[in-house]
Amino acid sequence: MREVGPRDGLQMIRSVMPTGTKLRWIAAMAEAGIPEMEVASFVPPAAMPQMADATEVVGSLRASHPGLQVMALAPNLRGAQNAAAAGAQAIVLPVSASEAHSRSNVRRSRAEQVAEFRRVVEWARTLGAARPSIEAGISTAFGCSLQGEVPEREVIALAAELAGAGADAVALADTLGYASPRQVRRLVRAVRLELGPVRLGNLHLHDTMGTGLANVLAGLEEGVRGFDAALGGLGGCPFAPGSVGNIDTEDLVYLLESEGFDTGIDLAALIETRALLQEGLPGEVLHGRVARAGIPRTFHPAREAAARPAEAAPEAVPATPRGTTGPLHGIRVLEFTHMIMGPSCGMVLGDLGADVIKVEPGPEGDNTRRLMGAAIGFFPSFNRNKRSLCLDLKRPESLELVRRLAAEADVVLENFRPGAMDKLGLGHADLSALNPRLIYCSCKGFLPGPYEHRAALDEVVQMMGGLAYMTGLPGKPMRAGSSVNDIMGGLFGVIGILGALREREATGRGAHVQSGLFETNMVLMAQHMAANAITGQNPPSFGDPAMVKPWSVYDVFDTADPGEQVFVGVVTETQWRGFCEAFGLSDLLRDPALATQAQRVLDRSRYLHRVAEVFRRLSKAELMARCEALGLSFAPIARPGDLFDDPHLRNSGGLLDTEMASAEGAARVAPGGTAARPLAGLPALPVAVDGARLGLRRQPPRSGEHSLEIAREAGLSEAEIGRMAAAGLLWAPDLPMAAE
Numbered sequence: 096m097r098e099v100g101p102r103d104g105l106q107m108i109r110s111v112m113p114t115g116t117k118l119r120w121i122a123a124m125a126e127a128g129i130p131e132m133e134v135a136s137f138v139p140p141a142a143m144p145q146m147a148d149a150t151e152v153v154g155s156l157r158a159s160h161p162g163l164q165v166m167a168l169a170p171n172l173r174g175a176q177n178a179a180a181a182g183a184q185a186i187v188l189p190v191s192a193s194e195a196h197s198r199s200n201v202r203r204s205r206a207e208q209v210a211e212f213r214r215v216v217e218w219a220r221t222l223g224a225a226r227p228s229i230e231a232g233i234s235t236a237f238g239c240s241l242q243g244e245v246p247e248r249e250v251i252a253l254a255a256e257l258a259g260a261g262a263d264a265v266a267l268a269d270t271l272g273y274a275s276p277r278q279v280r281r282l283v284r285a286v287r288l289e290l291g292p293v294r295l296g297n298l299h300l301h302d303t304m305g306t307g308l309a310n311v312l313a314g315l316e317e318g319v320r321g322f323d324a325a326l327g328g329l330g331g332c333p334f335a336p337g338s339v340g341n342i343d344t345e346d347l348v349y350l351l352e353s354e355g356f357d358t359g360i361d362l363a364a365l366i367e368t369r370a371l372l373q374e375g376l377p378g379e380v381l382h383g384r385v386a387r388a389g390i391p392r393t394f395h396p397a398r399e400a401a402a403r404p405a406e407a408a409p410e411a412v413p414a415t416p417r418g419t420t421g422p423l424h425g426i427r428v429l430e431f432t433h434m435i436m437g438p439s440c441g442m443v444l445g446d447l448g449a450d451v452i453k454v455e456p457g458p459e460g461d462n463t464r465r466l467m468g469a470a471i472g473f474f475p476s477f478n479r480n481k482r483s484l485c486l487d488l489k490r491p492e493s494l495e496l497v498r499r500l501a502a503e504a505d506v507v508l509e510n511f512r513p514g515a516m517d518k519l520g521l522g523h524a525d526l527s528a529l530n531p532r533l534i535y536c537s538c539k540g541f542l543p544g545p546y547e548h549r550a551a552l553d554e555v556v557q558m559m560g561g562l563a564y565m566t567g568l569p570g571k572p573m574r575a576g577s578s579v580n581d582i583m584g585g586l587f588g589v590i591g592i593l594g595a596l597r598e599r600e601a602t603g604r605g606a607h608v609q610s611g612l613f614e615t616n617m618v619l620m621a622q623h624m625a626a627n628a629i630t631g632q633n634p635p636s637f638g639d640p641a642m643v644k645p646w647s648v649y650d651v652f653d654t655a656d657p658g659e660q661v662f663v664g665v666v667t668e669t670q671w672r673g674f675c676e677a678f679g680l681s682d683l684l685r686d687p688a689l690a691t692q693a694q695r696v697l698d699r700s701r702y703l704h705r706v707a708e709v710f711r712r713l714s715k716a717e718l719m720a721r722c723e724a725l726g727l728s729f730a731p732i733a734r735p736g737d738l739f740d741d742p743h744l745r746n747s748g749g750l751l752d753t754e755m756a757s758a759e760g761a762a763r764v765a766p767g768g769t770a771a772r773p774l775a776g777l778p779a780l781p782v783a784v785d786g787a788r789l790g791l792r793r794q795p796p797r798s799g800e801h802s803l804e805i806a807r808e809a810g811l812s813e814a815e816i817g818r819m820a821a822a823g824l825l826w827a828p829d830l831p832m833a834a835e
C-alpha cells in the first residue's frame with residue numbers, strides 16, 4: 096500500500112495546505128500503519144505552489160519517521176537531484192505512454208522523457224549504495240483523454256525500454272481512470288511477462304468510471320502486490336483533462352483486508368486521519384465509501400480473522416468438501432488425447448478439480464471408446480471428470496474455436512504422434528504465441544533425442560527398457576500386467592504441469608512440459624541398473640527361480656481351499672520368531688543353520704516345504720486371519736472382479752461409481768448390447784487430502800456431450816454454432832447431424 100494523497104491528491108486542489116497540518120496528517124497516516132508514501136513533487140513552485148514545501152516535508156519526515164518509506168515524484172533530473180538532496184528514499188519519474196500527455200505533462204516528447212529517465216538513472220548510479228531507488232511510472236498506460244487509445248504494444252515496449260534503462264521498478268498508471276478489469280489483466284500480464292515479477296511496480300489506479308476497485312481485484316489476480324491510493328479519494332492529473340480522483344485508500348484497505356491480505360494498517364485510525372486532511376483543506380469534498388458508511392461490525396482485518404478460532408468465525412459458507420471443487424478449481428485444460436497416457440494425465444488434473452475439455456473427432460469421438468479385448472476398459476477408466484467437445488480438427492474452419500479456447504486455457508495436453516499437432520496448426524509454437532501463459536504438455540513415446548520421432552506403446556518401452564526382462568521367466572520376457580508406463584507417464588506429465596503452474600505464478604510465463612514413456616520406464620529400472628552396477632551382473636528376473644529373495648518367507652502358498660492361494664511375507668527377526676511359534680515350527684528357531692535372516696535367505700529349501708505343508712492344512716480365511724493377528728504381511732491373490740467387493744476399497748471412498756456406457760466395445764462383447772455392469776466402482780486417485788478422497792464430479796462424457804455449452808462459453812452465437820454443425824465441423828448428440 097502506497098499513499099499518494101500528499102502528492103497526487105494535493106496537486107489537484109487549488110488551495111495550499113499549510114505545511115504544519117500536512118506534516119501532522121502524514122504522521123497520523125504513518126502511525127495508522129501506512130508503510131510508504133509519496134509525500135511531495137519536486138517541480139517548480141510557480142507551476143505547483145501546493146508542492147513548494149517539498150524539501151521541508153521530505154526532510155522533516157525522514158527525521159521524524161525513520162520507519163516510513165518516503166518517496167517523491169520528480170519530472171526531470173533537476174527534480175530528482177533535489178528530491179535526493181532532501182532525503183527521498185525513492186523517486187518516481189513519470190513517463191507518459193501517450194505522446195500528447197507527455198507533451199502536456201512534462202513538455203517533452205515521450206522519447207525525450209525516456210532519455211531524461213536514462214540521465215536520472217545514470218546520475219543515481221554515481222551516488223553509490225546510498226542512492227534512492229528510481230522508479231518509472233508509465234502514465235496514461237490504459238488510455239488518454241488527449242490522445243484517445245494508447246496501443247498496448249507501445250506500453251509494453253515502453254516498459255521494456257525503461258527496465259532496460261535501469262529502472263528499479265516500472266509502475267503502470269491509469270491516469271485517466273478509463274481501465275477495465277479485462278484491460279488490467281491483459282496489460283499487467285503482458286508487462287509482467289516482459290519485465291518479470293520483480294521489476295513490475297505498483298498499479299496506480301483512478302476511479303473515474305467507478306472501476307477502480309474492480310481493477311484492483313484484476314491486478315491481484317494477475318499477481319500485483321503493490322497499489323497506490325489516496326486518502327479521501329483525492330487526486331488526478333492537472334495536465335490530463337477529465338482526470339479525477341485516485342482510488343480511495345480507506346476503501347482499498349477494507350477490500351484487501353476482507354480478501355485476506357494483511358496490510359498492517361489500522362482502518363479505524365486511518366479514517367480518523369481524514370479529520371486532519373479536512374482541517375488542512377477546509378471546504379474540500381472528501382470521498383470514500385467506508386468512511387461515509389462507517390466500518391461495519393462484520394469487518395474483520397485479515398490478521399484477526401486468521402487468528403479467530405473456526406467456531407467463532409462469522410457464519411461461514413461451509414467449506415466446500417474436497418473433491419467437489421478441488422485444488423485445481425479454476426484451471427482450464429484443453430485435452431487432445433487418446434489411449435491411456437494422455438487421458439490419464441487429463442483425468443488426474445480433472446480429479447484435482449480442473450475443468451478438462453476433451454476435444455474428440457466427431458461424431459463417434461475418441462477411438463479408444465471402441466477398443467476391444469484387454470483395452471475394452473480404457474475409456475471409462477481414464478476419462479472421468481472431463482467434458483467432451485467433438486470437432487473436426489482437420490478442417491481449418493474449426494480451428495477458430497480451438498484457438499479461442501486455447502487463448503483462455505491454462506493447460507493444453509496432447510499425446511498424438513510426434514508432429515501431428517503441428518500439422519494441425521495446434522503445436523506448442525502456434526498456441527504459446529497465442530497465449531504466452533499457456534502450459535503445453537506433450538506426452539510422447541520419447542523425450543527429445545535420437546528416438547524422438549518414433550511412435551511408442553507401453554509394451555514397446557517395457558521390452559526395450561528392461562522391464563519385460565525383469566518381470567518374465569528366463570528366456571521369456573513378459574510385460575507387466577497393466578499399462579504401468581502409460582499411467583505413470585501421464586502422472587509425470589501432471590507433475591511437470593503442476594511445477595509449471597507454480598512457476599507461472601512468479602514469471603507469468605507458460606512452459607512446454609514433455610513426458611516420455613521410455614523415460615518413465617527407466618525410472619522403474621533404476622534399482623536394477625544400480626544392482627548391476629554394484630554386482631557386475633544382470634539381476635535374475637522375478638520369474639527366475641535363481642532370484643535370491645531377500646526375506647525368510649516371501650512367497651505364494653496353496654491353502655486347503657482348492658485353487659485359493661495366499662501370499663505371506665516374514666521379513667524381520669521378530670516376525671520370524673512369532674511366525675515359527677504360532678504355526679508349530681518352533682524347532683526351526685533352534686536350528687543353528689537358520690539363526691539369522693542372512694543364513695535363511697541362502698538356504699530357503701531347508702524349511703520352505705515345511706511352511707507350505709502347514710499352510711496347505713488351513714483354509715484361506717483361517718490363514719489370513721492368523722497372519723493378521725500376528726502382524727504379518729499377507730494377501731489373497733485377487734482377480735479384477737474381486738476388487739469391486741474389497742471391503743477396504745468400498746468403505747474408504749476408494750471406488751468411484753463410474754458409468755461404463757462409454758466403453759462402446761462392450762456392445763460387441765455382451766450379447767444384447769449392454770455391459771455386464773452399467774455402473775462399476777473404479778479406483779479413485781490413491782491420495783487423501785485432510786482425510787478426504789478426490790471424487791467423481793462428472794461421469795466419462797458421451798462424445799460431444801458438452802459441445803454446445805463449450806461453444807457458447809467461447810462466445811459463439813447460436814447462428815455460428817448452427818453453421819458449424821450443418822457443415823459437419825462440430826457435433827453434439829442433441830444437434831441434427833451434418834448431411835453425410
Ligand SMILES: CC(C)(COP(=O)([O-])OP(=O)([O-])OC[C@H]1O[C@@H](n2cnc3c(N)ncnc32)[C@H](O)[C@@H]1OP(=O)([O-])[O-])[C@@H](O)C(=O)NCCC(=O)NCCSC(=O)C[C@@](C)(O)CC(=O)[O-]
Nearest residue numbers: 434435436455456488510511512539540550551553554578
Ligand atoms: C499411440 C500412437 C502410436 C498412435 O499413432 P497413430 O495411429 O499414428 O495416431 P496419432 O495418434 O498420431 O494420430 C491421430 C490422428 O488423428 C487426428 N485427430 C486427432 N483428433 C482429431 C479430431 N478431433 N479431428 C480430426 N482429426 C483428429 C490427428 O490429426 C492425427 O491425424 P493424422 O496425422 O494421422 O492425419 C501415437 O499417438 C503416439 O506415439 N503417441 C504418443 C505416445 C503415447 O501416448 N503412446 C501410448 C499410447 S498406447 C496406450 O496408451 C495403450 C497401450 C497400448 O500402451 C497399453 C499397453 O500396452 O498396456
